[in-house]
Amino acid sequence: MDRLQQSDNYRRMTAMKELTGMDEDKPEEPRVVDSSPAKMVSSKLAESTTESELSLTELSGRTVGDVRCADPFMIAENVNVYYGDNHAIQNVTLEFGKSQVIALIGPSGCGKSTFLRCLNRMNDSIESARITGTITLDGQDIYDKDLDPVALRARVGMVFQKPNPFPKSIYDNVAYGPRIHGLAADRADLDGIVHTSLERAGLLKEVKDRLDEPGTSLSGGQQQRLCIARTIAVDPEVILMDEPCSALDPIATARIEDLIDEISENYAIVIVTHSMQQAARVSRRVAYFHLGLLVEVDDTDRIFTNPQHKLTEDYVTGRIG
């Protein structure tokens, strides 16, 4: 923890140096740089920066950019998550639009996955987790006492980091969701759902002759597409993806990215990713998280070409993370 904090302080220091053009060679500037990094931060970045510049260089809790979007479908308002005493997500406000892919990026442990799991209440199963703030889906508070998380998760599907097909046949994997929710009227109906879902996940051609083979017999990329097909089969409104390609090779990754692109017009997609290229390729908006704070949100091209916040810039240019 100590090391982490220190390196973080160091980043802030360098960030400040670059932004203000401060240099040890210039005697007229305050000589704060020579002091230890810890002392440095405690001196509140000194008097050398103006108020507005300050907000763009250090973690202030204020989000840079536009958290709102044109046609919000899911709205997270002042969301805080605590794991016991650990304040994992701090005051995050973010809107998710329909037919829009938003990528959550940030260094490990920044809380992007935690935030993602708030959106379909997967954090409910963690006993120490406590969530404040409001998240609404199509105007309905998803943390409402009367709302059953089971019903919510049928509307907000999730694809996980590691492909996790059930140890059942390919058919049963896709049919499971519709079965438990009673979406199919009869067997033919269910067959139809399974086929369309596999087709939309781009998997039908590869598996249509072996639907009764185990889902786990597929390759990693195919398994992940099977998981996406399984999620689509329930016909959700929002799909959450938690680093869906991190366990896949580049070719399988490319296929998944194409798939995300294709299905994005029908769903609001929130994807957590560690790959900047992936975020740039698949998303329309990008949200940058850092130490539990939402630092910056903007259109993807602006984040990658002209980030406003120093930390965002450092991250997307590969200086941190």
Place this chain on the structure above:
Amino acid sequence: MSGESTVTTRSKVERSLGKRRRKESIFRILGIASTLVGVLFLLVFFWTLIGQGSSAFLQTFIEIEVEFSEDILAPAGELDLAYADFDAIARNALREKFPDVTSRSERRELNQLISVGAGYQIKDAIAGDPDLLGTTLLMQVPAAANVDMVLKENIDRNLGEDRRPISDSQLEWIDALIADGSLVSKFNVALFTNGDSREPELAGIRGALMGSFYMLLITVALAFPIGAAAAIYLEEFAPKNRWSDLIEVNINNLAAVPSIVFGLLGLAVFINWMSIPRSAPLVGGLVLSLLTLPVIIIAARAAIKAVPPSIREAALGLGASKMQVVFHHVMPLAMPGMLTGTIIGMSRALGESAPLLMIGMVAFIVDVPAGFSDPATALPVQIYLWADSPERAFAERTSAAIIVLLGFLLVMNLAAVIMRKKVERKW
């Protein structure tokens, strides 16, 4: 880095490599040795067991001309099954073979060659077919256990007469019977069809076998569902707090409690308080269920814990309820592990005798139990009872009963393994 230091590093590694390899080979030799010792003991065990017990599966019979004499069977002109002296018929038939035997004491000695079972067999024959009255039939009736022992060379002929349970003249008669082919060795059906008896040649293990069967039926019917349900609740639904910790510790401790304590508990609760008849398979099964429960719960919890969380998450993420996650995904994956725990628990229950002593199942029970509330004993208790009997012929029957117990265990485990294979998914 200089070349010299590389060389020293390499030589160091090589030096330590020799040491590591030596350790490895020593460990391998130790492992092989311990495995061999285990196999050796197992072989010795089976060797002695089969060597001593296999002879009990054969039994000696005497072939005699049985005359269903009207004088004895129907003294008043009508067949009288209740009071007729069937033993006399058997005795007369044997005496026919030895016309020289006339004195009273010699006759008595001769009569001892034939089992009391002969009378029952003759009675059954005439009861099944009353037309036999007045006719003569060649029958094979059980010989006395001592005759059987002489034939199996379990009684040493060379010992002095006073040191063996069979007299010189009896030995002569036996030799004569062997010479004219009247002594036949047949498969010992009685061992599997009869209940316990004071006469070794008539003693069978069916009573104990059925007693064990009924008890285990109750045990599996109670312990498996209750154990599985408890494990699922504790693992999936129970809040993790001080109380659940306490329960967990207690269950683990219960698995280590000496079995006789469960017998005492059964005596106090099931017999004294709930007034369930003692010696019954019902109460035995209940006690064995208590004994097996912790084993099953512990194994089932381990099996549930081993189900990958990713499967649960996948199901939850699709909108499955907690129950659906457990019963559609966790249970099928945990089932093989649960069944393994059940096999272990049931095997233990089958071999238990101590708790059964406390609930009256150590009694001498001749009748084969026909239900859950009939007095019964169990295989391990029967083995104990026979091992305790002084008659020489019970020694081989003890070993035979152990073989049957192991066979029972094998069949039971085989059934469980087949069941586990059925529920086990390869993927």
